[in-house]
Amino acid sequence: xxxxxxxLYGVNDxxxxxxxxxxxxxxxxxxxxxxxxxxxxxxxxxxxxxSHKRVPNxxxxxxxxxxxxxxxxxxxxxxxxKSKFKVGSRFSIQPALNYQGTLDAPGYSFRxxxxxxxxxxxxxxxxxxxxxLPYDGEAFFLGSLAxxxxxxxxxxxxxxxxxxxxxxxxxxxxxxxxxxxxxxxGPMGLSAIDYALHNTGRKPGRLVVTDIDDAxxxxxxxxxxxxxxxxxxxxxxxxxxxxxxxxxxxxxxxTEGHGFDDVLVMAPVRALVEQADAILAKDGCLNFFAGPNxxxxxxxxxxxxxxxxxxxxxGTSGGNTDDMRESLALMEKALINPAAMVTHIGGLPAVPxxxxxxxxxxGGKKMMxxxxxxxxxxxxxxxxIGKHNPLFAHLAVLVEKHNGLWNAEAEAYLMEHCxxxxxx
Numbered sequence: 370x371x372x373x374x375x376x377l378y379g380v381n382d383x384x385x386x387x388x389x390x391x392x393x394x395x396x397x398x399x400x401x402x403x404x405x406x407x408x409x410x411x412x413x414x415x416x417x418x419x420s421h422k423r424v425p426n427x428x429x430x431x432x433x434x435x436x437x438x439x440x441x442x443x444x445x446x447x448x449x450x451k452s453k454f455k456v457g458s459r460f461s462i463q464p465a466l467n468y469q470g471t472l473d474a475p476g477y478s479f480r481x482x483x484x485x486x487x488x489x490x491x492x493x494x495x496x497x498x499x500x501x502l503p504y505d506g507e508a509f510f511l512g513s514l515a516x517x518x519x520x521x522x523x524x525x526x527x528x529x530x531x532x533x534x535x536x537x538x539x540x541x542x543x544x545x546x547x548x549x550x551x552x553x554x555g556p557m558g559l560s561a562i563d564y565a566l567h568n569t570g571r572k573p574g575r576l577v578v579t580d581i582d583d584a585x586x587x588x589x590x591x592x593x594x595x596x597x598x599x600x601x602x603x604x605x606x607x608x609x610x611x612x613x614x615x616x617x618x619x620x621x622x623x624t625e626g627h628g629f630d631d632v633l634v635m636a637p638v639r640a641l642v643e644q645a646d647a648i649l650a651k652d653g654c655l656n657f658f659a660g661p662n663x664x665x666x667x668x669x670x671x672x673x674x675x676x677x678x679x680x681x682x683x684g685t686s687g688g689n690t691d692d693m694r695e696s697l698a699l700m701e702k703a704l705i706n707p708a709a710m711v712t713h714i715g716g717l718p719a720v721p722x723x724x725x726x727x728x729x730x731x732g733g734k735k736m737m738x739x740x741x742x743x744x745x746x747x748x749x750x751x752x753x754i755g756k757h758n759p760l761f762a763h764l765a766v767l768v769e770k771h772n773g774l775w776n777a778e779a780e781a782y783l784m785e786h787c788x789x790x791x792x793x
Contacts, residue, residue, distance in 0.1 A: 370399065370444075373739075373791050374486035375720045376432035380418035383435065383721035387792065390481055390490055398454060398491040398501065399445035403509040403784075405484030406438035406517065406711075407720070407735040412727040414477055423477035434483025435724065436737075437464035437476030440504060440512025444488065450496060454503075461512040461697060462491070463500040463519075463690045484513070485720045487739055487791060502693055506701045508777035510736050514707045517734070518696040519688025521560045525568070526692065527685045528631050528654045541571050542654075546630035548573035549620065549648060551641050554580045554589040556710040556733030557658070558635045562593045563705045566601045573631070575604045577623055581611035591772065592709050610644075617647045629653055637661035642668040649680045657684045708774040710734040714783070715745035717791045736775065742789040748775060760786055 373387045393399050414421050414435065419428050443458045464474045473494065475482045481490040495501055504512040529538040542548055550561050558578070565576055576598065580586050586607045598605030606623060610616040621628060628650030634642050637659040645655050646668075674680045688696070699705045712732030715723060717739045723730065735745060746754065746761070748768050755762025760783070767779040 370488055372486050372488040373717065374434045374483060374489075375436065375717070375724075377415060377418070377424065377428055377435050378432045379429055381415050381725050382418070383415055383724060384432070385718055385721065390488060393445060393447050393490055394493070395448040396450070396493040396496060397447045398443055398450060398496065400441050400460065400489050400491055401444050402439050402441040402484055402486050402489055402739045404440050404513040404780075405436040405737050405739055406510070406513040407436070407723055407727060407737060408438055408517070409727060410437070411435055411476070411724045415724050421477070423472045423474055425478060431480055433477060433479055434481065434486050434489065435476055435720070436484025436486070437462075437474060438513050438516045439476075439484030439739075440509045440515075454501070459504045459506070459509070459512060461502045461504045461515045461693065462495060463498075463502060463693045464516065465687055465689070466494055466498055466500060468494045468498060485717065485737065485739060487717070498690075500690055502690070502697060504697050504701070506697070508780050510711065510775060510780055511700045511707065511777075512697070513736065514710055514734070515693050515696045515700065516688070517557065517710065518560055518564075518700070518705070518707050519692035520685070521557060521564050521688075522568075522692040522695050523688030524561070524633060524656055524658055524685045525564060525571075527683050528656060529681070529683070530630070530652050530654060531679060533679075542573060543630035544571040545574040547575045547577070547624045547627060547650065549577045549579065549629045549632045549645070551579050551632060551634045551645050552636035552638070552659075553578040553633070554582070554585040555635060556712070558633075559589060559592065559709040560705075560707050561633055561635070561658075562589065562605075563707065563709070564699075566593060566598050566603055566605070567704045568699065569704065572601065572603055574602070575606070575624065577606045577608055577620060577629070579608045579610050579616075579620075581609060583609055592774075617644055620648045624650070632656065633658050635659050637666060639666075639668045643670070646670050646674075646680070646682075649674065649678070652679045653681075655680070655682045657682065660686055706774070708771075708776060711736045711748070711775040713745055713747050714738065714775065716741040716743040716787075716789075718742050719745040738783065738787075740791050741783070741787045742791050743787060748773065
């Protein structure tokens with residue numbers, strides 16, 4: 370079968386090419402990709418080329434398919450897996466394989482699997498590690514978001530707490546405790562708010578979300594209201610810390626002086642990490658979620674509190690397969706809706722430019738429809754473009770109908786009515 374895919378040949382050398390996929394082996398699966406979400410990790414892979422730790426050295430001769438946040442349908446099942454997987458079933462993939470100690474991963478290391486493609490071959494490594502995950506949700510784009518959502522889920526599970534006299538670590542946030550999400554209204558912060566309010570496990574009793582932009586905070590509150598939080602047993606507070614004389618004092622007062630049992634820092638800013646350290650309660654856990662670009666990023670921390678207050682710090686940079694399964698299950702049951710992450714949509718030919726220029730493109734996730742051909746388009750621009758394009762005019766109406774969010778109804782309309790398709 371022929372496929373069209375974005376392949377990486379070297380530093381920022383991304384090419385949209387058509388080529389023949391080999392017949393699948395008995396332990397492989399042929400799949401149709403429908404959506405792939407662009408990740409900053411894609412940009413790093415393109416920027417570094419063969420020097421990237423997951424990318425093979427010979428990509429100039431054997432290019433890899435890019436993209437690791439994808440969702441699609443099974444087309445053909447190898448004999449070994451016919452009792453477990455069926456043609457037509459929808460799927461998502463856990464790309465962090467850790468296969469036999471290697472860093473090989475779909476979207477970085479393989480010639481025939483990556484999310485920025487029309488068709489792929491799911492290799493035996495994915496199958497043996499049970500990383501092909503069934504997805505029964507209505508929208509493909511949500512299946513693509515399972516991987517970034519799993520990063521948030523993993524963050525909550527990675528938090529830990531202790532009891533004096535015991536060496537056992539109690540994993541997870543403090544149920545009914547104080548949770549702060551610092552710089553918390555970006556795409557991943559919004560997902561963290563959603564999970565904190567709507568997961569089926571531990572929830573905080575009080576959630577304080579900070580930022581320095583009133584418009585962003587107002588947008589977050591329109592998506593996750595104080596009333597909805599209260600209905601889920603959580604007191605939710607949005608706080609603009611920009612003009613506060615003493616943000617730490619204000620935040621401590623919100624907890625009646627107790628401090629925060631759990632703090633997530635969503636931006637790699639020294640002042641924010643130090644602020645998070647200063648508001649920790651006894652046995653408080655700080656999760657440095659945001660990955661810094663600088664290898665020498667450092668901050669000042671209170672080690673008096675580390676010793677006498679048992680405060681501690683963790684860092685997470687991804688979720689495991691169980692976290693992805695939890696993400697998919699929560700989306701299938703409509704308990705969480707990570708659509709707030711998505712700020713742009715595009716077709717397969719728009720991928721190279723979007724990946725290379727990703728740091729300079731504002732907003733959150735760029736959701737690419739791999740069988741369609743249209744430019745990278747911000748959801749905020751749909752109405753303006755729609756003045757000259759009926760397709761985008763209707764998409765603007767559907768997005769507005771869903772409080773400005775990309776949604777299953779809009780996806781279905783796009784897939785049915787977009788007339789410009791990628792050659793297959």
